[in-house]
Amino acid sequence: MGNTFTYFRNESENKPSTFTIPKIPKFDEVSNKLSKNGVTKKILEEIFQQCCFMSIDFFFDKYKSSNLLKCLHQNHKVEWMFKCKDCSNEKLGTLCSKCFLSGNHIEEGHSFTLSEGQTNDFCDCGNEELIKRSGFCSGHANVNEKSKKEVVDRLPFFVKKDVHIFFRYLFQYLQNITTSSTNEKSKIAIFAIIGWLKDICSKSSILIHIIAEEFTSRQLEIGEDSMSRFKLNEHKPLPYKSESESIQILWESHHFLGFIFSKVNVLEQFLPLLSLLIDNHSTFKLSVFEEYLKNFITIFTPRDRVSSRIMQFLGNVFIENLKVALPFATGYSRHNVLELILRSHKTIYVPLLLPFYQSSSPKDINKEVMLQTDIPAISNLLKVPEVLRYICVQPDKFKLIFEYAKELHRFTSLQFVDPSISTTKFLLAQELSLILSTKNIIETLDTMNDSQFRQEVIDLIAENLVRSIRGIKIRPVFNRCGFKLPHNDFFQKFTYSEIPVHFPLYRMLSTFLLMTKMDPLLLYTKYGMSEEEVVDMVHTVILFRFFYITYDPSQTLENCTDITMTNDLHILQVSICLLGSKKFLYSFFNAFSAIEPSPSAFNEAFSILVSSLQIRATLVPSKEVIDYHLLQGLFSNIFFRAHFRSFDSVLLGVDETDICEHYINKLADPSGRALELKDLENWKYYDPYYPHFSLPFRNIIQTNSKKRYKQYLESKKIPTESSPLPPVLDPLPSELLGLTKIFNDQTLFEIIFCILADCLYPTFIGYDNSIELQPILKMVISNPQIILDDFFYLLVLSVKSFRETTLPTLSKSEIDEIVKSITDFFYYQKSFEIQTLLNNSTDQNDKEKLLEKIETEKENILKEKLGEKVEEKVEEKVEEIDSKEKEVKVVKEVEKEKLKEFTFNGKDNAVYNLLRVYNVEVNIGVKERLSILDLLFKFWDLMTNQTQYLQLRSSLLYIFNFFKDFNPIFQKIFDEHKIDFVNDIEHSNQDEIAHKKSMAEKRLKLLEQMKKQQQSFFDDLSDQEDDKKEKEDKKEDKKENEKEKELNNTTIIDDGINETTTTTTNTATTTNTATTPTTATTIKEPEEVEKEKHEHDNEEHNSEFDPCVVCKLSDKAGRLFAISYVDLSSVSDQNTKQSLNEIFEDKSNVAYNKNYKKFIEDYYYIDIKAYPLKTIPTREDAQSFSKHIFSRSPSTYVTSCGHNIHKKCFDNYFKGQPIDPNLSTAFKCPLCSRNSNITIVLGEPDNTIQYRSYVEDLFKKLCYYDFVALMGAESMYSIDNYLWKFVIQNIETLELKTRKTTLYNDNDEQPAYFLMSEIDFQRELTTTCRLINVIGQVDFKELTPTEDLPINDLDGVFFSDAFVCSSYSIWLCKFNPSQMFTIILNGLQYHIFKIIIHHCIKNNIFPTNGDDKTTNYITLATNLITNEYNRLFYGDEPLLERDSNFREEFINQLLPFLRKLYLLYIAISRSYPKRPQPPPLTMEKLTDIDYCMSCFKFKGVLDMVNIVCSQANFKVTLNSFLTKDKITTTISNIPQVFCSFPPPFKYNSLPKWATLPERFVDFMKDNIHSGHCLKCGGLLKIVCLMCGTCLCETQSCKADLFLHNPKSCSQYPLSFFHSIDKPFAKTFKLEQGFIKVQTPMYFGIYLDQNGHKIATTSTQAKLSKKKLRKLYKCWIDCSNRRKYFFEKK
Secondary structure, three states: OOOHHHHHHHHHHHOOOOOOOOOOOOHHHHHHHHHHHOOOHHHHHHHHHHHHOOOHHHHHHHOOOHHHOOOOOEOOOOEEEEEEOOOEOOOOOOEEHHHHHHOOOOOOOOOEEEEEEOOOOEOOOOOOOOEOHHHOOHHHOOOOHHHHHHHHHHOOHHHHHHHHHHHHHHHHHHHHHHHHOOOHHHHHHHHHHHHHHHHHHOOOHHHHHHHHHHHHOOOOOOOOOHHHHOOOOOOOOOOOOOOOOOHHHHHHHOOHHHHHHOOHHHHHHHHHHHHHHHHHOHHHHHHHHHHHHHOHHHHHOOOOHHHHHHHHHHHHHHHOOHHHHHHHHOOOOOOOHHHHHHHHHHHHHHHHHHHHHHOOOHHHOOOOOOOOOOOHHHHHHOOOHHHHHHHHOOHHHHHHHHHHHHHHOOOOOOOOOOOOOHHHHHHHHHHHHHHHHHHHHHHHHHHHOOHHHHHHHHHHHHHHHHHHHHOOOOOOEEEEOOEEEEOOOOOOOOOHHHOOOOOHHHHHHHHHHHHHOOOOOHHHHOOOOOHHHHHHHHHHHHHHHHHOOOOOOOOOOOOEOOOHHHHHHHHHHHHHHHHOHHHHHHHHHHHHOOOOOOHHHHHHHHHHHHHHHHOOOOOOOOHHHHHHHHHHHHHHOOOOHHHHHHHHHOOOOOOHHHHHHHHHHHHEOOOOOOOOEOOHHHHHHOOOOOOOEOHHHHHHHHHHHHHHHHHHHHHOOOOOOOOOOOOOOOOOOHHHHHHHHHHHOHHHHHHHHHHHHHHHOOOOOEEOOOOOHHHHHHHHOOOHHHHHHHHHHHHHHHHHHHHHHHHHHOOHHHHHHHHHHHHHHHHHHHHHHHHHHHHHOOOHHHHHHHHHHHHHHHHHHHHOOOOHHHHHHHHHHHHHHHOHHHHHHHHHHHHHHHHOOOOOOOOOOHHHHHHOEEEEEEEOOEEEEEEHHHHHHHHHHHHHHHOOOHHHHHHHHHHHHHHHHHOOHHHHHHHHOOOOOOOHHHHHHHHHHHHHHHHHHHHHHHHHHHHHHHOOOOOOOOOOOOOHHHHHHHHHHHHHHHHHHHHOOHHHHOOOOOEEEEEEHHHOEEEEEEOOOOOOOOOOOHHHHHHOOOOOOOOOOOOOOOOEOOOOOOHHHOOEEEEEEEEEOOHHHHHHHHHHHHHHOOOOOOOOOHHHHHHHHHHHHHHHOOOOOOOOOOOOOHHHHHHHHHHHOOOEEEEEEEEEEEHHHHHHHOOOOOOOOOOOOOEEOOOOOOEEOEEEEOOOOOOOHHHHHHHHHHHHHHHHOOOHHHOOOOOOOOOHHHOHHHHHHHHHHHHHHOOEEOOOOOOOOOOOEEOOOHHHHHHHHHHHHHHHHHHOOOOOOOOOOHHHOHHHOOOOHHHOOHHHHHHHHHHHOOOOHHHHHHHHHHHHHHHHHHHHHHHHHHOOOOOOOOOOOOHHHHHHHHHHHHHHHHHHHOOOOOHHHHOHHHHHHHHHHHHHHHHHHHHHHHHHHHHOOOOOOOOOOOHHHHHOHHHHHHHOOOOOHHHHHHHHOOHHHHHHHHHHHHHOOOOOHHHOOOOHHHOOOOOOOOOOOOOOOOOOOOEHHHHHHHHOOOOEOOOOOOEOOEEEOOOOOEEOOOOOOHHHHHHOOOOOOOOOOEEEEEEOOOOOEEEEEOEOOEOOOOOOEEEOOEEOOOOOEOOOOOOOOEEOHHHHHHHHHHHHOHHHOHHHHOOOO
């Protein structure tokens, strides 16, 4: 029976005369109707009404519940998503832009981030599990479980029953069509039903509950605490039955949810609906999770896009939501989530991914595998004690963690694996999750306060680790050097297939030992780990760090590497404790001998060795540890606050916010620039071998740290050559004290001895009874000088370890024993020397002298109270010598004594090893007895007397001072070797002076020259403000930009080469230099330049040109060339566009006539810009160049760094150096490294073939970088008439760049400033003069008669720029002095005429009707315009004299033309030095219109108008203008009076950037809804600062950044943008006319409340006009911004 009550009520409202009692339709009827009529929204609503006896809209109105739904927004493609740190309960709590902006987050100043949400991500607004209620937007503020239950409970039972039955029918129909057919009609029906269900669910919380129950065929709890009340295994059937229906029994036996989860393809279609239901029904979420786990393996197995999409969606919903996943990890369900994740990855994922590593060809991979994982959820779940206790008592589940880790050890490759590939990144993330899981287990155990359980779990972990490690396939080992090593000999190379790319078990073992602080020896004694397994572990770690170094991708933006570096270095420390010193060192050098010998490889290898010996690994960093790591970044002085965020990858558990806002403030002064060290005493923590910087940035950070360290030494008056000592470190933990044995072991010291001896004795062969490694070291390390510093560091580290760790643990008796043994050693050494001399002496006098020496020695020994035994021994020797009868016996005893070696008492230690003597073969057949101490004395001698090895001073002093403090006897030894500690500093300074004196004289002259030449070029980003504060800021900004350049991107930072140390003994100098190849980018030292001098006379000559930067000789040694650069420049073009846009968009509200606006738009954008190749003029068609090509082709600018070079020097210098194939003429200035691509020949032109070839070569290159379409495909050629455009556009751009403006000033009181410096202006003006001088040599016939000049072309002059026409005409007549002034006046006349015409158009002074071609119209227009002209300039009181507004506007339009004209006049005059020269020009003079007019002999503005544009001239010009022919058909219908182009541009009108809001959050809100890229579908993430257009910056779309809005925006070679999601402006560079987009450079124009740059979104970020002004000057004057012209080396 149907819902009779509802029916009666509905009918009574309609007041029917009769009625019937309807029945609810049966399922077959519903199914037939859907099948017959097709599934549509209308049909579904009809069936709903039939089943429920009300329309769906009536149901919504009657039972309102839409306000109880959480946000239903789900991304269908990538969209912006917000995360509020103050409101999110979990890391998953994200908000869509609508909910975020409708909330109170910005108003209350919350901390939030904006990121790119992926497809199917959904908004969590309204979900109290993830977002605090206070963070809900206004639309979801009422969402709560209690209210949901109340509205459901108020729904009448009979209504519930009808609605339940309707949805039961619908789900059964879905199941039927899904099972029986997969045709297109069924797919459409399924899609329509799901869409309709989503629609009605988005309007009713009640329907969501009913649908959820019908999905599961069971009652679901609702309301507060519903999840805790819901029992998964207590199935309560629904009370709403249709007894007559056959489907009722079927429905009760299974549920629709189980059906769709059993079919992966069907499940994917239901994900959007499930998402909506799950988000709004807590207990339904549990039911879905249970069904998900039941079918986990089925869904996971395909690993295709469908499988991954489902897993990613459900994983985000359930597994990463701890509150939901927790019960399913602790026995709530028989399907354990941890077990399923681990087992699926182990058995399914690993076999699928292995071919990507082990296949020799991509063709062998026949399946695409999607990379998606839930492994990270395991580490989060293991933080919960209940989960840990549950899984630890389930051994079969617990061991899966280690079994999966073991499977990852199988990933080896036949070749190098790029760490940046997605598979490697994915597997590394798996490793990191397993490491974190191990850490979390121990941390959770520590919180449980159950010591027995803790020990059981620790044993369980250790046993599983050891058992799994035993299951790894290890390398075969062979007996060598007394123990087993991989490979038969040291020189057998390891292959990549022997090096696992991933080895999580070793890193988990490290994590386990670090967290438990367990004695590593227990791995042997308690858990059964074997030595062979440890040896294999050592080789795996070392080989990986040798060959791969890190996992850092080359394009990473992170400054720090991942935590695996800590694990690997720590496991090496553990291995030393387990293997012992000798076995470890042999294992290390066994791997070391397998690498290719190179300085960088050696330095990298020994850096690993040093780091493994001194690292203090921890995964729970204390404040001291945090400070130590952050200090390493501070030392470089190139870290901004945001750069320290990367340290969170090394400091596990430390939030990046705490790092940047708390810890770093304790160590550095708060600043937005590169942070400075607060306390210089912290340099004692400087670690030159710090291993945690990421590979792309390591070299630049370490290099800058070394520079800063030298500055620190200088401040302390310590010789700056000194290498740093090991840092102050925390004591070793007790479990790793076994590590100290290596510092007291003879093996390490013998290795150090070999390296030191090889450095001092180039012919060093070996020594008696040497270690097996000695010949290996000799063969592998051909140049030991490159690693000398590393081994000295190890030596100091050993002494430091003995001093700080070993010595404090020794008892007094043990120390006395060492002291006595040392005393005996020195007596033995003296006795041995004397006895040897006696043995070799045959002269009695010599023997007597030796006797005296023995007597003296005896007295010294007695004075030092060395004991009676020693005294008796000396006396006995004296008596023997006195007795000639015993002479033979003495000789024999001496020989016997010689065979004995001194034996130290007690255990080996660092002191004994430093003193131990070796019988060394320093040359073939030549032996010396030497100890390490002897070698140190030799280094000291070379350092103090020959200024070699100056960098070793601090190391030597540390060791010597230790000896001196340890025992007074060493002072005597030092005295004998003339080591003066008191005067060391004074001597060291003298050493430095001596070392540098020889170079000073050579450098002095060159440095003075360099200083002069580079004065302007290196004055980067200089501001011209006059106030003192601005000048101080300039210095800070310069420093800031230098640092910003170094850490912006890998293009600038990464040179890919580590520093090495090179010692050159023959020059008695030692320097630390980067091992970079000699390229054109290197600024050469004077001595290098000296070597490359060609055979020129060194005599100095006076010259108007600076000398060659290579040979330093003047033009007397050969013709000089200016090193120059031609590139596109958008300044002039953008000024034109914006000025024209102001007219046809009428931004000044002038109300321009629509015909005029149409003319401007059509003529410029259709006739001029749309078809640049429409007209390719011939040589004879001079006019068409000025009318078309000069305007159509891209604007160029030629500039120079100011340095000159000889042609021969140029060819020699750049010979054989690589050249970019796209930039065939590109090179760098040898002195300043500025990008360059042309050279301009200097000096007086001549008619020689050689000079003509220089000129022609320049012409070809100019055209190549400008308009390639004008040149043939096979060979470049220049068009003579075209070349003048380079001069025109240079002058036009220079005129704009030299203007004075107040744009972006902070206030009206701030004075105007110039856009470029005076020095740069003079240099660029000089370059333009030189360009004219060369272009003036074009071989063409002077154009006569003058009527053919463009300035006299009455048809074209009104459609062309007056300056272009006049200057081009001057060139065509070859700068003929007799014509030049006339042409200048004509050009000025036409410009003034256009000003007047524009004034008339602006003020509507023209006929309003009539045909413009008729005589009456022309007459009327002539009269109106002439009368206005007379009113402006003639009469008793011309308007120019009495109206200040008009006068200001007129001068504003006149000044740019006069400036360009005068710049041209100056440039031409300087190109012809024999002509009269105008006075020197400055930017300030050029800004003064009176000065400009006086240069052309005008007494004032009115005088100039009366002369060049007299009434008679004006009348003739106006008649020509009104009767001229239309130049194109495009403008044929526009009245003639409007056809004047271009309009006069104003001096105070410069290209401006788009208006930016004061707050960054407002900028973000204005642009966040800009949409997606039409090309790639990605989010539009950046905003063009010029036009305000939102753009895409994906790799495939970056090339479009320069051409995104050609009608209104031109930005090249630099384009500036601002990120929508972060307060960063960024710039991309167009490289020499080619779109070569590099990694952008970043700038902050939105600053925090303290005026500092910030790295993340912030409500406090406000616009800085000062920063914006600086950025604007960078764009206008980019050619003088050195920071933009560096390339990756």
